Amino acid sequence: MEGGPDSACVLGIDLGTTSVKVALVLRTEQGLVVAESCSRETQAYTSSVEAGLQGMEQDSRRIIRALNECLAALPQQQLQRVSHIGISGQMHGIVFWKRDQGCKWTEGATGPVFEPDKVSHLVTWQDGRCSPAFLSSLPLPQSHISLATGFGCATIYWYLKKSPDFLKSYDAAGTIHDYVVAMLCDLKKPLMSVQNAASWGYFNSRNKSWNTDILKKSGFPVHLLPEVGDPGSIAGRTISAWHGIPKGTKVGIALGDFQCSVYSCLTERTDAVLNISTSAQLTISMPSGFQPPETPDPSSAVTYFPYFDGDYLAVAASLNGGNVLATFVDMVAQWTAELGFQIQESAIYAKIIKAALGQNDSHLSVHPTIFGERHTPEQLASVTSIAASELSLGHVTRALCRGVIENLCSMLPVQRLMETGVRRILGSGSALARNEVLRQEVERILPFPVVYGKDVDAAVGAAMVMFHRK
Ligand SMILES: Nc1ncnc2c1ncn2[C@@H]1O[C@H](COP(=O)(O)OP(=O)(O)O)[C@@H](O)[C@H]1O
Numbered sequence: 001m002e003g004g005p006d007s008a009c010v011l012g013i014d015l016g017t018t019s020v021k022v023a024l025v026l027r028t029e030q031g032l033v034v035a036e037s038c039s040r041e042t043q044a045y046t047s048s049v050e051a052g053l054q055g056m057e058q059d060s061r062r063i064i065r066a067l068n069e070c071l072a073a074l075p076q077q078q079l080q081r082v083s084h085i086g087i088s089g090q091m092h093g094i095v096f097w098k099r100d101q102g103c104k105w106t107e108g109a110t111g112p113v114f115e116p117d118k119v120s121h122l123v124t125w126q127d128g129r130c131s132p133a134f135l136s137s138l139p140l141p142q143s144h145i146s147l148a149t150g151f152g153c154a155t156i157y158w159y160l161k162k163s164p165d166f167l168k169s170y171d172a173a174g175t176i177h178d179y180v181v182a183m184l185c186d187l188k189k190p191l192m193s194v195q196n197a198a199s200w201g202y203f204n205s206r207n208k209s210w211n212t213d214i215l216k217k218s219g220f221p222v223h224l225l226p227e228v229g230d231p232g233s234i235a236g237r238t239i240s241a242w243h244g245i246p247k248g249t250k251v252g253i254a255l256g257d258f259q260c261s262v263y264s265c266l267t268e269r270t271d272a273v274l275n276i277s278t279s280a281q282l283t284i285s286m287p288s289g290f291q292p293p294e295t296p297d298p299s300s301a302v303t304y305f306p307y308f309d310g311d312y313l314a315v316a317a318s319l320n321g322g323n324v325l326a327t328f329v330d331m332v333a334q335w336t337a338e339l340g341f342q343i344q345e346s347a348i349y350a351k352i353i354k355a356a357l358g359q360n361d362s363h364l365s366v367h368p369t370i371f372g373e374r375h376t377p378e379q380l381a382s383v384t385s386i387a388a389s390e391l392s393l394g395h396v397t398r399a400l401c402r403g404v405i406e407n408l409c410s411m412l413p414v415q416r417l418m419e420t421g422v423r424r425i426l427g428s429g430s431a432l433a434r435n436e437v438l439r440q441e442v443e444r445i446l447p448f449p450v451v452y453g454k455d456v457d458a459a460v461g462a463a464m465v466m467f468h469r470k
């Protein structure tokens with residue numbers, strides 16, 4: 001690998017499920033410092049023409065618009081000093097585009113910008129179109145990760161079988177962050193890191209290759225699979241100035257947001273990382289040289305995700321994190337509107353968090369898995385121990401926050417953390433950073449000291465990877 005940046009500035013980008021975050025990171029005598037950062041909600045959810053209510057799609061244009069807004073908010077002077085760009089984003093999802101027509105470059109207020117052109121919606125990791133019956137009708141992957149709905153390759157199979165004309169309009173595919181890298185560097189063939197490839201399914205991370213033979217035999221359009229490279233490598237250079245960032249700036253291969261959040265804070269083997277953004281993850285790093293079992297245990301709640309330099313993380317990856325609270329807030333907003341009142345969602349968050357801070361010992365018990373979990377997709381949420389005296393917003397919010405943390409800890413139990421020598425919990429993700437009740441529940445349930453990060457962790461992690469390249 002080539003040498004990393006010395007004195008220059010690195011731009012980190014994270015294309016999350018709810019928001020886009022950017023961070024300008026500088027190397028100083030005190031170490032790496034976040035000079036500027038910005039975050040914008042994408043408001044990108046949109047209906048699915050092909051999958052109906054089962055679908056969970058986002059409008060790629062809105063994601064890129066939020067990215068453009070974030071970059072336009074950063075100081076031009078600093079952007080002109082950017083030597084490398086590190087990009088991460090929501091894993092598992094897939095976006096399709098037409099090669100050579102993936103975007104249009106136009107002149108924006110802060111210099112050239114690109115806008116999506118012949119690009120599909122992003123089918124996200126939350127998509128539910130592939131039922132357990134559909135998944136079991138597919139060829140058995142040769143991968144240590146169980147295939148699940150919302151994984152890129154499962155989504156391609158779904159289009160192939162249910163809506164084959166859709167695929168005819170496109171000749172390239174990747175995660176949304178792979179798409180951004182491909183547009184910035186004008187890659188003829190999309191490039192994907194091992195981290196994101198493993199999140200699509202039908203990928204063998206031991207030999208770092210797609211299950212091409214298995215896929216070809218069933219007529220899978222293998223030409224849509226990106227080339228695969230190592231996390232930390234350079235994908236290319238920008239083909240144009242972009243928001244003041246010079247043309248020719250090096251762009252790293254796109255990474256998983258989860259791995260970048262972990263990278264931004266994990267320093268000791270005895271640390272566990274708890275990340276809560278739209279989703280939630282609790283993770284520990286596996287010893288160097290660890291190889292996951294060749295075949296997964298579909299009933300296990302712990303998955304092994306590729307990290308950096310051939311290492312793995314053992315992860316309880318929950319589909320029920322900040323999105324559970326977001327759904328609750330949305331429900332309250334809708335009920336309030338039906339009753340004839342308008343209240344902003346940000347005000348609801350502030351009020352329910354304040355109310356729950358006043359209710360420490362609710363007995364109400366919420367099992368919060370409204371989105372199911374990958375190892376138990378059919379086990380949805382439930383509420384028990386409902387007493388008439390514990391129905392206030394404060395009680396319910398407290399129980400909801402407790403339920404989210406308890407659910408995550410049931411997937412990777414405290415006992416296992418202790419056995420592996422965990423001594424500290426590092427908390428990351430903006431849902432945690434912005435919610436004191438969640439933090440209180442973390443500290444109540446996990447018997448370790450907890451240290452918190454900031455709310456742009458994955459963007460910072462993506463930038464740090466660029467600095468630390470060998
Ligand atoms: N005003 C708020 N106060 C507290 N928490 C919030 C607020 N707005 C959103 N959240 C939480 O933050 C989560 C989204 O976090 P974010 O970091 O933007 O996600 P992602 O990285 O997946 O894009 C939401 O699901 C919600 O739980």
Ligand SMILES: O=C(CO)[C@@H](O)[C@H](O)[C@H](O)[C@H](O)COP(=O)(O)O
Nearest residue numbers: 016017090091258277278279317318
């Ligand atoms: O899909 C999940 C759910 O935990 C994970 O497997 C995965 O690592 C990611 O976190 C997803 O990329 C979603 O990320 P985020 O937007 O919630 O931060």
